[in-house]
Amino acid sequence: MNNYTKIILKSGKEKSIQRFHPWVFSGAIEAVTKELNNGDIVEVYDSKKQYLATGHYQDEGSIAVRIFSFEKREINEDFWKEKLQKAIYLRETIGLLGSQNTNALRLIHGEGDGIPGLIIDYYNGNTVIQFHAYGMFLLKDTFVKLLIELLGNSLKTVYDKSGNTLSGNYEHANEFLYQNTNSEIIVKEFDNQYYIDIIEGQKTGFFIDQRDNRKLLELFCKNKKVLNVFSYTGGFSVSALKGGANMVHSVDSSQKAIDLTNKNIELNFGQTEKHQAFAVDAFDFIDKMDEDYDVVVLDPPAFAKQLHLKEKGLKGYRNINQKVIQKMKKGSILFTFSCSQAISKDDFRTMIFSASALAGKELKILHQLSQGADHPINIYHPESEYLKGLVLYID
Ligand code: SAH
Numbered sequence: 444m445n446n447y448t449k450i451i452l453k454s455g456k457e458k459s460i461q462r463f464h465p466w467v468f469s470g471a472i473e474a475v476t477k478e479l480n481n482g483d484i485v486e487v488y489d490s491k492k493q494y495l496a497t498g499h500y501q502d503e504g505s506i507a508v509r510i511f512s513f514e515k516r517e518i519n520e521d522f523w524k525e526k527l528q529k530a531i532y533l534r535e536t537i538g539l540l541g542s543q544n545t546n547a548l549r550l551i552h553g554e555g556d557g558i559p560g561l562i563i564d565y566y567n568g569n570t571v572i573q574f575h576a577y578g579m580f581l582l583k584d585t586f587v588k589l590l591i592e593l594l595g596n597s598l599k600t601v602y603d604k605s606g607n608t609l610s611g612n613y614e615h616a617n618e619f620l621y622q623n624t625n626s627e628i629i630v631k632e633f634d635n636q637y638y639i640d641i642i643e644g645q646k647t648g649f650f651i652d653q654r655d656n657r658k659l660l661e662l663f664c665k666n667k668k669v670l671n672v673f674s675y676t677g678g679f680s681v682s683a684l685k686g687g688a689n690m691v692h693s694v695d696s697s698q699k700a701i702d703l704t705n706k707n708i709e710l711n712f713g714q715t716e717k718h719q720a721f722a723v724d725a726f727d728f729i730d731k732m733d734e735d736y737d738v739v740v741l742d743p744p745a746f747a748k749q750l751h752l753k754e755k756g757l758k759g760y761r762n763i764n765q766k767v768i769q770k771m772k773k774g775s776i777l778f779t780f781s782c783s784q785a786i787s788k789d790d791f792r793t794m795i796f797s798a799s800a801l802a803g804k805e806l807k808i809l810h811q812l813s814q815g816a817d818h819p820i821n822i823y824h825p826e827s828e829y830l831k832g833l834v835l836y837i838d
Contacts, residue, residue, distance in 0.1 A: 445484075445517060445518070447483075447484050447485055447486045447497065447518075448475060448476055448477040448479055448483055448484075448485045448486070448500075449475070449476040449485070449486050449487075449488055450467070450472055450474075450475050450476075450479075450485050450486070450487050450488065450500070450507075450508060451472070451473045451474045451475070451476075451488050451489075451490060451492070452467070452471050452472060452473055452487060452488065452489055452490060452495070453471055453472070453473045453490060454473075454489075454490040455490075456471035456473075456489075456490075457489035457490070457493075457495055460487060460495045460496050460510065460513075461495065462823055463513060463823035463824075464823050464824060465498070465509060465510040465511070465554050465557075465559050465821070465823070465824055466506045466508070466509060466510070466559075466824075467487055467498070467506070467507050467508035467510070468505050468506060468507060469505055469506075469507040470505075471507075472507060473490060479500050479502065480500075480502075481500065481501060481502045481503070481577045481578075482499060482500065482501070482576075482577035482578040482580065482581045483499070483500045483578070484497065484498070484499060484500075484518050484578065485497070485498060485499070485500045485508060486515070487508060487510070494515050495513070496510040496512060496513045497510065497511065497512040497513075497514075497515065497516065497518060498510035498511055498512070498559070498578075499511070499559075499560065499576050499577070499578025499579065500578065501576055501577055501578065503610050504610060509554075509559035509560050509576050509578070510559065511526070511557060511558055511559060520585055520588075520589070523582065523585055523586070523589060524589055524592075524593070526556070526557060526558055527551070527586075527589050527590075527593055528593060529556070529557075530550060530551050530552075530556045530558070531550065531593055531594075533556075533817075533819065534548055534550060534817055537816045537817065539816075539817050540565075544631055544633055544634040545631055545632050545633055545634075545654070546565075546566070546567040546568075546630050546631050547564075547565070547566050547567070547630035547631070547632055547637070547639070547649055547651050547654075548564070548565050548651060548815075548817045549562070549563070549564050549565070549651050549652070549815075549817040549818050550563040550564065550565045550570065550817075551563040552817065552818045552819060552827070553575065553827070554821050554824045554826070554827045555818060555819040555820055555821050555824075555827045556819065557821070558579070559575075559576060559579075560574060560575045560576025560578065560579040561573075561574060561575070561576070561579045561586070562575065562608075562647070563586075563590075564647040564648070564649075564651060566628050566630050566639045566641065566647075566648060566649070567599075567628060567629065567630045567631070568594075568597050568598055568599035568600070569599050569600045569602065569624065569628050569639075569641060570590055570594075570598065570600065570601050570602070571602045571604050571641050571647035571648060572586065572601065572602070572603050572604065572605065572620070573604055573605050573608045573646075573647060574603070574605040574608060574609055575605075575608050575609070577609060580605065580609055580615075583603065583620065587601050587620045587621050590621070591621065598621070599622060599624065600619060600621060600622045600623065600624050601619065601620045601621035601622070602617070602618070602619050602620070602641055602642070603617060603618055603619075603620050604617045604641065604642075604647055605617070617642070628640075628641060628648075629710070630649070632654055632657070632678075633654070633657075633658055635657075635681045635682065635685055635711060636707070636710050636711055637649065637676065637677075637678065637681070637707050637710075638676070638703055638706055638707055638710065640676075640699075640703065643699060644676070644699075644703075645675065645697075645700070649676065649678070650675060650678060650742075651815065651817070651818075652782070652814040652815055652818050652830050653678055653679070653742070653780075653814075653815075653830075654815045655812075655815050655816075656679075656778065656780075656812050656832055657678050657679050657681075657682040658682065659810065659812070659834070660679055660682045660683060660686065660738070660740065660778060661682050661683070661685050661686030662686060663686065663738050663776050663834075664682075664683045664684075664685075664686030664687055664688040664738060665686060665687035665688075666687060666688070666689050667683075667687075667688050667689070667690075667737035667738050668688070668689070668690045668691075668734065668735070668736050668737050668738070669683040669688045669690065669691045669692070669736065669737065669738045669739075669740070670691075670692045670694070670732075670734070670736040670738070670739045670740070671683065671691065671692065671693045671694065671740045671742075672694045672725050672728065672729065672739065672740065672741050672742070672743075672767075673694070673695060673725055673741065673742045673743045673744065674693035674694055674695045674700070674701075674704060674720070674740075674742075675695055675697075675700045675704075675742075676700050676703040676704050676707055677693050677703070677704030677705075677707045677708060677720070679740045679742070679778070680693045680704060680707075680708065680718060680720075681707055681708065681711050683738070683740075684708065684711070684712055684715070684717060684718060685711070688717065688738075689717055690717055690718075690719075691717060691718045691719075692718075692719050692720075692721065692734070692736075693718070693719070693720040693721065694720075694721045694723060694725050694728045695720075695721075695722065695725070696722065696723065696724050696725065697722070698722045700722075701720045701721070701722040704720045705718075705720055708720075725743070725763075726763065729763065729766050729767060729770070730766070732770055735772050735775075736771070736775065737774075737775050737776065738775065738776045738777075738778070739767055739771060739775070739776070739777050739778070740777075740778040741763065741764065741767055741777065741778065741779045741780065742778075742779075742780040742782075743759075743760070743763065743780070743781070744782070745781075745782050745783040745784070746759040746760055746781070746783055747783040747784075747785040747786050748783065748784070748785070749785060750785045752785065753783075753785045753786060753790070756783055756785065756786060757786060757790060757794050760781055760786070760791070760794050760798075761794050761797055761798045761801075762798075764779055764794070764795060764798035764799075765797075765798040765799075765801045765802045766802075767779075768798055768799050768802040768804050768806070768835075768837065769802040769803075769804070771804070771837045772837065773837060773838065774836075774837065775836075775837045776809070776834065776835065776836060776837070777833075777834070777835040777837065778812075778832060778833075778834050779795065779832065779833055779835065780812070780830065780831065780832040781830075781831050781832075782829055782830050783829070784826050784829040786831070787825070787828075787831075788811075788813075788828065788831050791831040791833070792808075792833065795833055795835070799835075804837055804838070805837075805838040806835045806836065806837060806838060807835065807836040807838055808833055808834070808835060808836075809834040809835065809836050810832075810833070810834035811831075811832070811833060812830075812831070812832030812833065812834065813828060813830055813831065813832070814828070814829065814830035818830070
């Protein structure tokens with residue numbers, strides 16, 4: 444049995460771990476048995492020296508330990524294999540891995556899969572890994588080996604895209620860890636097709652978490668004028684046209700995203716006059732907007748990436764929602780989202796309450812949305828429910 448360094452918590456600080464919350468904050472630590480290095484595997488004990496959990500130590504930020512086991516175990520390749528197998532099994536169970544009409548999915552969702560600090564997305568056999576914790580990064584070779592073993596022939600490439608996700612002083616370049624591809628990756632999502640640029644694109648290349656919400660949008664678009672603000676590569680725009688929209692406008696400040704949006708529209712619908720994309724600032728666009736859209740999608744980037752930015756972030760969401768709601772006509776529909784982890788479902792709904800009151804409009808909530816099932820929410824870690832959305836009817 445390995446002799447892992449022990450971390451002893453201050454009295455009373457064991458409660459959240461006993462309720463399976465996977466984070467230990469640095470202020471909760473009373474003592475350590477050995478000098479710690481970033482990424483070390485550590486065992487966490489309460490003040491009475493009772494074992495609580497095992498995780499990775501991180502010496503930056505306020506989260507000192509990210510827990511991956513609440514059972515005292517040897518942490519070896521078999522341990523990680525079991526974790527990956529469970530995550531893969533879940534994606535098969537929900538009908539995503541192996542599906543005929545969808546092949547873009549999240550394979551590993553950090554805390555949601557009991558593997559804090561690890562994200563793996565799957566794009567038609569191409570996998571993109573993002574390490575958000577140094578301890579997970581140290582296991583890079585193990586994860587590549589296991590992906591090859593567990594995904595078999597369906598695995599085409601493994602790309603490490605942690606250049607911006609590993610904090611601290613690590614010089615880290617993105618690189619292929621298994622095979623290489625220069626060819627364009629095309630995925631299917633409910634039979635809609637999308638080009639994915641895993642190297643130049645944002646995040647791992649696509650916002651897979653919006654899959655079900657894009658599908659839902661289709662139902663609202665027949666013969667409608669649709670505006671997709673913060674459209675990235677046109678996920679919702681493709682859905683809107685699929686749903687029968689007769690006019691779709693996509694707005695994103697990134698020219699690269701807009702170029703790919705146009706390619707994605709053509710890939711699915713050929714040359715069409717029904718779609719127009721604008722590489723402009725969304726706030727300017729909304730200020731000047733005079734078209735009476737029937738359906739608007741508002742999916743901004745995270746305005747509150749950390750807890751201390753929550754109030755400022757909420758103000759940002761309120762302002763932009765208020766402006767949009769003010770301009771929307773009776774009987775129109777708004778799909779509005781926040782992907783900020785620091786903003787809860789209740790915060791988001793209260794913010795929409797204020798935005799609509801300030802806009803002087805009556806609204807009805809038609810749907811309350813979240814992330815897809817391949818981004819599972821760990822019940823003991825409410826923070827893993829990061830995507831919130833509402834479908835609103837302007838009365
Ligand atoms: N709805 C998209 C994901 C949106 S991500 C999908 O389903 O794929 C947020 C997007 O906002 C990014 O593409 C980013 O380029 C864009 N963005 C950020 N700030 C912006 C701004 N001020 N104006 C317009 N777009 C912006």
